[in-house]
Amino acid sequence: MKLLKMLLAATLVCCSFVASAAPDPATPLPLDPQIRSGKLANGLTYYIQQNRRPEKRVELRLVVKAGSVLEDEDQLGLAHFTEHMAFNGSTHFKRHELISWLQSVGVKFGADLNAYTSFDETVYMLPIPVDRKENLDKGLLVLEDWAQGVTFNDADIESERGIVLEELRLGKGATDRMNKVLLPKIFNGSLYARRLPIGKAEILKSFKPDAIRRFYKDWYRPDLMAVIVVGDIDPKEAERLVASHFSKLVNPANPRPRTYPTIPERKESEAIVVTDREAPSNLVTIRYPFTERSESKTIGEYRDHMVELLSAAMLSQRIAELSQQSNPPFLQGFSSMAKAVHDYQAFVSSAVVGKAGALPAIRAVVAEGERARQLGFSAAELERAKKNMMRFIENLYNERDKTESSAYVGEFTRHFLDGESMPGIENEYSYYKELLPGITLEEVNAQVRSAIPVGQKKLVIFMGNDKSGTVVPQATQMLATVEEAEKATMSAHEEKTLAANLMAQPPKAGRIVKETSDKLLGTTELLLSNGVKVVLKPTDFKNDQVLMTSTRFGGQSLVEEGDIVNARYATAILSSMGVGGYTPLELQKILAGRSVSSALAIGGVAEGYGGGSSSGDVETMLQLVYLQMTQPRRDQALFDVFIDKQQEQARNAQARPEAVLTDTVRTTMFGNHPRVSLTPRPEELDGIRLDRVMALQKERLSSAYGMTFFLVGSFDLAKIKPLIATYIGGLPAAKIATDYKDRHVRAVRGVVKKEVRRGREQKSQVSIAFAGEANFSVVEQMRLRALVEIMQIKATEALREQRGLVYTANISGGLALHPYANYSINIGLPTAPENVDKAIEATFAEIRKLQEKGPEEADLAKVKENWTSNYRKALRENGWWLVNLKLALVDKIDPRLLLRQNEMIASLTVADVQAAAKRYFDFNNYVQVVMHPAESKPEARPDAKPEGQADAGKLAD
Incomplete structure (x- = not known):
């Protein structure tokens, strides 16, 4: 019951309805009639549902009621290891063939294709584009192989050990150390405390291949499995294919009983x-x-x-x-x-x-x-x-x-x-x-x-x-x-009486003085009497969703260096105090039953408002924007609460090795420029002044002059235009600066290398950053993005699959136009201390191959196929249109290019990516920071000190 699970995490609460005759409480809950479900003769359960959102796409799942609690003592960690082996060779897919085929049809490893193992289950996730009919059949063949066709070749097992051990290493840290003390207490001696899915390093290093084959044979069986098929399919055909692929699976002659541990x-x-x-x-x-x-x-x-x-x-x-x-x-x-x-x-x-x-x-x-x-x-x-x-x-x-x-x-x-x-x-x-x-x-x-x-x-x-x-x-x-x-004897909770509505009456309305339309884009642009522009795009992508954003240049770039900390925190502080006469929690109460949000932001070079609502709550969303601009709330008590919270977080953040690495990378790249954001320091927060924050709001967010608003979603143009004229047209629009200042924050030139020592675990982290000035264009942005994604594919192959040096290599990058045209590529390599040099060498070797030979046609085709599939989906998403219409304005791009993405993707060539590799991977200009562990090796010692009914345990530093 998806609804109930989601409600637990949601802010609850709408109009009352007149109750009809109450249903009989004893009536069993039915199964959704849209679901086609059943069991095959071998006990395998299946669920099938036709759903055309998104079009030409199907979500496949293989769910196995087998997790780490079923491991024998010589198998600790092998439930999870089995999940890894499912991607490393099977009856119909040799090692590497599966991932290569999936990438060729637009499925991205990690982002789309994935799996997880927990205490009680293992779930394999496979989204498949079905613009080609045969893809569904082959996707189910993949699930069939995962179910009972994994080969478990000795050589493949040996190759995967290093990857799983790197995943275990990646999870080590303070939380892991503390959990080793806490979990036996939390589960009160239950088997759950001794069967963490990641397992034990000594077993992962030394288990015999027969141990993992035994786990697979015992627990990967049809009576413990479900196959799920949801998407743009014919349910009858999907049911036929499920039966064809999975009826042949067999249960063991003498199956081990599937039981669940008790908690004493x-x-x-x-x-x-x-x-x-x-x-x-x-x-x-x-x-x-x-x-x-x-x-x-x-x-x-x-x-x-x-x-x-x-x-x-x-x-x-x-x-x-x-x-x-x-x-x-x-x-x-x-x-x-x-x-x-x-x-x-x-x-x-x-x-x-x-x-x-x-x-x-x-x-x-x-x-x-x-x-x-x-x-x-x-x-x-x-x-x-x-x-x-x-x-x-x-x-x-x-x-x-x-x-x-x-x-x-x-x-x-x-x-x-x-x-x-x-x-x-x-x-x-x-x-x-x-x-x-x-x-x-x-x-x-x-x-x-x-x-x-x-x-x-x-x-x-x-x-x-x-x-x-x-x-x-x-x-x-x-x-x-x-x-x-x-x-304790408690006193009653006090309830403050609040208004039923945000505003007693609307503001004095403005007027729409000009209206133009772009039929190709489906947009309407309004010019209001206060000079503000509004771009409207009504859609049918959702039935009850309207998204909003606005922007203009300025932001933190306009404040002087002595004021930068106030500006950096102004957005969060203003949001924490509410609007008008109401705190944020009081606003929640007033807005009970309405689906609405609005937020403000003073960014690095721009500022504006954003939000969202249901179709019926657009007016309330616009009221929030109006109040945020005209009636910001000053609350010393909530300001103090905010500062206390940030200082506590800052004190703890300073202890995290990752924070030290991030700060070292940024100071190495940009020196000690005051505009470079680092991990907050408690003393930095001492310098924030509420009066100055309120003054910044007045300077930058109390006028709509020069702003452009965008609204995308399920609204009627005729109905929304009067609301736009009233609440956005009624905003004050006194003339203020509407351009940013380039404060000349530039990356260092040359090759700079640093090392830091932090952390108690035996793990290292490599950060390599390439950055510099660039020529910005939409086409060039696409070339660099393709380079980054191909480099991700090659790094995964070389460092993870071939050498087991990392669990994952993280590569990101792109172009930016403001405050100056520049590029950045960031490479993160978490690895063992003894493998740092090998990981760097292997990464640089892959870069040089791209520069010397260009990418393989097959790899570029994988990236293009994934982009094409995602673009088809994105064209039916309000969020994608909102973001990209805004970016087109900010970056001065013709928004009609948004309709030509497939054309630009198709025109991308191997030579384009090779040229980008030569241009952006400059071996004479990069920053390399390596974080090694501290010298001392961690030792966990629970100091059991009974005190009456209590046991005190402490983990040694």
Whole structure:
């Protein structure tokens, strides 16, 4: 039930409906009639659905109920290793042939083609273009091979060891070190704590090939598998192909039983303190006992879950309010019933610790749950939650014929793995209209009383950075604080009365003084009486979506160097304080039931507003823009909260090795230029002044002079034009500077190499940056992009597949026109310390091949095919049009070129890419920074110090 999962992470809440006769609670939830599903004779489950969004594309999945918990002691890490081997040779595809064929039809490795392994399942993801009919058949052949045709050649296994070990190395760090202490406590001795999917290095290095073949034979079997086919297909033909490919799969003669580990009941409450000098944040968590989890099977159970979602949304809102008050007890917090592993859930409360410390954070997050448990919620809170919930389901219903295929495959996967119901959006919309109005405050309050644990055995955790200035709590203190908060008598939550609407009355309207149309692009341009331009593109890509952006030059480039920190943070600070008389959380309450957002930005060389809304909420979105420009809110308390939060994050960020590497690269490239953004320092934030931030808003964002707005989406031109005239035409437009200043931030010339030593793990990171001035054009941008993507293909082949030096090579780059025409190419190579020189040498060798011989025709064809496929999809996306219409204006490009992308892609040649390689990979001009680990090798030592009922564990620095 995709809706319910998404609602847990959404801000909930819309109009009430008159309830019709309530359905029988015992009625089983149906299966969406659009889904063609069944089981083959061998037990394999399949799901098929026709969906033409996007056109000529199909999403394929192979889902296997087999993950790391099924590994034997000599197989730790081999469930995940099996996933890797699926791409390294099978019955119908020799090693490298599979990826090469997929790339040739436009499927990008990593971005499109992918897989994952978890505790309980392995899922293979394959999107396939079906502009050629045979692609679907061959795509299902790929899944068939993954299911029971992986060859597991000894040589291929040996070759893949280095890649998997590099993936393991990549995941090492503070979080990994702390989890090794925490997971046995969290899972209370369950097998889950001993079966992390990545496995153990010693086994990955030494396992015998027969061990991985045994895992594959035992668990990759049709009775544990599902095949999912969603997209632009004929369902009957897809069902025929599924039967043709997968009926031949066989189950073992004596199958091993597929069971799920149990999590033992916690016998005693305990607390644990785990610190690491590289920890990214300070966090307190209270984990209550695991309980059995079940999915809704009847309409009554569906309704019960709606009640749970309402209470969870209201509790989340209250906890968010705590983080916005003066001297907040924590920076961010949450409390909810959270899904854990298969068939288990647990109530968890957590908070990011701020300057108040760990104990006040624990006290506040627990006490807020107690307040809800003891006194319940208010009628106003419930009404807002209902509005948001109803608006959410309405949006899904409105977009039911425009939903992307990728949204469905996750739902089918969860149905197979966990039994999640799939009644279909039409049924769910009907249930919400019928059931939601009848849910009472008494029901919600009763639910929250039963859901929030009190007096139960619990695990209290502090994990953080003891070098950041935070006072590390004692285990006994944490337990005592929780128990004290659970026993406290709470006062009622205070509700502030708010207006029903953002604006009492609209502003004085402007006029449309000129209107022109471009029929080819489908755009209409308006010139308003205040001089502001608006470009409108109505579309039918979505039924209920309108996107907006605006821009003009200026931004941070216009402030002097002594003011740059204020300008850099102005966007976030202004957003954190709300507009008019309302804080951001108060705005959420006023806007309950509406799908709307708006944001402002003061960027490096430009500034403007952006947002989005449903078709019916366009006016509200434009009201937000008007208020942000004319009534920015000054709130000293929220400003102080923002600065405290940023300083806490800055203190922790300084400890991260990655931050040191990034800063070293940037200072090496650009010197100590004050306009170069580095990892924030606490002392830097001390210099920000609220008065100056408000002055910057007045200087740069209180006038619409010189701005161009763009709106793309499902709107009617005749209906939206009066709103544009009123709210955008009514904006003040006093004359201000509308060009940027080039502050001459330039990359260093020549070859510069540096090394830094940071981090406790034995891993290195190579960063190589090529940058300089360039001639900008659309065609040249395309040539450089092609070069970067081909280089990504070759680096993956050479460094990963052939030599096992990296898990992934990260290559990015492009051209920019402002503040001056320039190019940049960035190469990131995470690798072992002993392999640094080899990785650099191999990368440079691939660059020289491109310069000397040019790319292979086949590689260029792969890139072009992927671009063509993506372009076909992008032409039906509001976001793509919004971004590219704006870029055409900013970069002074004819927007009609947006319709000629296929023509430009087709004209790209091997010679073009070779010339780009010679032009942009200049071996006399690059910056190379290598981060090596610190000299000392990490040792984990849990110091168990029983204190009453608590155990305190600490990870050594």
